Amino acid sequence: MAKNDFKRDRGPKTDEDLEKATGNLATILAECLGDLAFLTEYPIRLVRDLTGVRNRPLVALRTLRIMGDHPGFKQEELTYPLPLMKNDLYIEMGADDWIPLYPFLVPRNCPQCKTREIYFVDKWQGRVSPATFKSFERGHTEEESGVGLALADWQPHSE
Structure with a gap:
């Protein structure tokens, strides 16, 4: 119901509803930013x-x-x-402790704009399908099967 209301522009009706919705959104945003704070550390x-x-x-x-x-x-x-x-790409946890960000974040030269961009996994349908990446910078997308296989290595294997 909430998604349908959003799609049909049926948001908060009163000032009180708007204030409550804004407060809820502020809480969610603060939690999200708190969870991402490690990226600045x-x-x-x-x-x-x-x-x-x-x-x-x-x-x-x-x-x-x-x-x-x-x-x-x-x-x-x-x-x-x-x-x-x-x-x-690597995240440096300490001088001798670097963690690879592949296959989740991948730097590539964008074929559309001819500049280096950093791509994140946008879509992936499973072991045999390629992954679709979207760039942080311009939202351009690319597909790559090799990264899809690397993502499969992160999935638990059924026995």
């Missing part, structure tokens, strides 16, 4: 290049620190104890 990095460090068990990384909505991200050079995937 930990850097998200795009690995642009990597190379081994001679005579040391380290990998030298050239990364872009993903912050804000500006396409010009700060470039940083760091070392890490393990090789990582070039052109993948």
Whole structure:
């Protein structure tokens, strides 16, 4: 019923209804923002290049620190104890504790606007189907079967 009311522009009728609905929405929004606060506490990095460090068990990384909505991200050079995937996103939980965001967030060069965009999973129908991604920046969509297979690895396997 609520969805149908929304579609038919049957929202709050009185000032009291509007005030109550606004209060409910403010509570939901505050909870959502609270749940996403960790994104501001930990850097998200795009690995642009990597190379081994001679005579040391380290990998030298050239990364872009993903912050804000500006396409010009700060470039940083760091070392890490393990090789990582070039052109993948990672959230840095600690100096030696990076968690891959693939297959949930994927950087790609958009074929429509010819710029780098970060895509999130918008739709996925299961193991054998490709995933549909939507870009945060412009809402462009792409399909990719390889990412769909990677998402399947996150599903519990029935025995």
